[in-house]
Amino acid sequence: MKNIARIDFKLWAVGLLLWVGAVWAAEREDLIRRGEKVFLLGGCGNCHTAESGPLAAGGEPLITPFGTFYPPNLTPDPETGIGKWSEEEFIQALQEGISPEGQPYYPAFPFTSYTKMSVRDIRALRAYLKALPAVKRRAPEHELRFPFNLRPGLWVWRWLFFRPERFKPDPFRSETWNRGAYLVEAIGHCGECHTPRNFLGALDWDRAYGGAVLGEIKAPNITPDPDYGIGEWSREDLSYFLKTGIKPDGDTASGEMAKVIRGGTARLDEADLAAIIEYLTSLRPIASDPTQKP
Ligand code: HEC
Ligand code: HEC
Incomplete structure (x- = not known):
């Protein structure tokens, strides 16, 4: 009798674990699917994927009046991608336009709009990017004209033109x-x-x-x-x-x-x-x- 009870308990525990695992996997899949939607409408791949290159592993040169930008690798490769980044660092890059090293990003990366994104959507986006195959591919250095090549100049730009802010719904709409x-x-x-x-x-x-x-x-x-x-x-x-x-x-x-x-x-x-x-x-x-x- 005692033994049967123990077997019953084990079965029950295994069942519970499987169930928790399945719920967890389903939630994770759901998160990744939501992240893909943000990735697509956010156009991340338009800049960060090269023509016929691997998804999000670095894009075509982006030619602007200030010079040429090389959108970096967003795959989970730890050396050439963003595999080592914490979730906080990823949120900071999109909402504040600041790198994990504390450097300001150029607004060629449209963080000036993404700053309005919710943390919920950014988390989903990160889950999606983390699930991509890691690709080893280092983006070249940007080739910018003087004085735009001096990254610290961006602090002045930010002071003049950038306020980090989340989207605020209009209660009258x-x-x-x-x-x-x-x-x-x-x-x-x-x-x-x-x-x-x-x-x-x-x-x-x-x-x-x-x-x-x-x-x-x-x-x-x-x-x-x-x-x-x-x-x-x-x-x-x-x-x-x-x-x-x-x-x-x-x-x-x-x-x-x-x-x-x-x-x-x-x-x-x-x-x-x-x-x-x-x-x-x-x-x-x-x-x-x-x-x-x-
Ligand atoms: C990367 C730059 C870029 C982004 C981002 C962008 N557009 Fe456009 N859009 C263009 C260009 C360039 C054209 C002109 C295309 C053409 O006529 O061939 C255009 C054309 C249009 C047109 C047609 C206007 C007309 O008179 O022909 C609409 C509508 C439009 N965009 C809406 C949007 C909406 C909505 C979004 C955001 C979801 C968006 N665009 C994001 C570059 C962009
Ligand atoms: C119009 C082109 C463009 C679009 C669209 C774009 N990016 Fe970028 N992104 C860039 C450029 C250019 C840089 C490099 C900025 C710099 O060096 O200051 C960059 C940098 C980044 C970085 C920093 C990477 C690093 O190694 O420091 C991250 C993270 C990033 N982008 C994520 C995204 C995500 C997520 C999206 C979509 C929601 C996106 N980007 C959309 C052009 C773009």
Whole structure:
């Protein structure tokens, strides 16, 4: 009798362990899947993956008016990737733009938008990156023009232009609008291309989403202005464009926007896509567009 009770107990304990393990694995998988969504809409792979190179193991040279950046390796390789980083260090890089060594990052890494991301989303993102295969591949040093090659100069830039802040929901707006604002401003970082910058590369929020030219990238006005923006587009037009890249006039999105759509907005679920559209159609119209200059 006693022995049977003991066997019963062992079976029960093994069952419990298996169950806990399964729940843990399912939760972990769920976290990684959420992290992948953030990775995709965040466009991390667009910069950190080279053409036909391994995922997130370092990207194509990023040519800007300040010089050429080489987006580093984000895989878990301990020497050339971020395998040794703690979770706190990863959160600090995205929300504060500061490296584990305490150095400031260049805003070519759009931490200026990611600063608005929630810790919950950043944790998921890290779980996803940690689950990627580690790749040994060291990114070359950036090749920047003087004085931009002097990293400590970024302290001045930060003092002038950067305030770390989380996304603050607007209590007077709907939940959908707030979700859209978070996806556009924090993760989707749409303003990093569509908002003009001053001569030191800081975003000019007085002309938010009013269109911008940055090196080769010409990102048009996406405010609801009927002449210069996308005020004439219906919600269906916008939804179709963000899924397929096809505009109401039959043109297709090229270059950077094609990547944003293919890897990011085309893979959103309907609720998130509707939220983004809700937010975009509520933007303040801007009646100009620097990309339309001859
Ligand atoms: C527009 C291009 C671009 C996008 C998009 C981008 N990054 Fe980066 N990232 C860079 C560049 C360039 C650097 C190097 C910055 C520096 O050296 O100061 C960098 C640096 C980093 C670093 C620091 C790595 C190190 O070794 O110090 C991390 C972490 C990082 N990015 C994560 C991400 C994540 C996660 C995403 C998506 C949410 C992302 N990046 C999206 C361009 C980009
Ligand atoms: C890396 C830069 C970049 C990012 C990030 C970006 N875009 Fe774009 N976007 C562009 C460029 C460049 C074009 C012009 C593409 C073309 O016409 O071929 C464009 C075009 C568009 C258009 C079509 C406008 C028109 O008049 O033709 C819309 C709408 C748009 N983007 C919305 C978004 C949204 C929403 C996001 C964020 C989820 C976003 N973009 C993020 C670069 C970017």
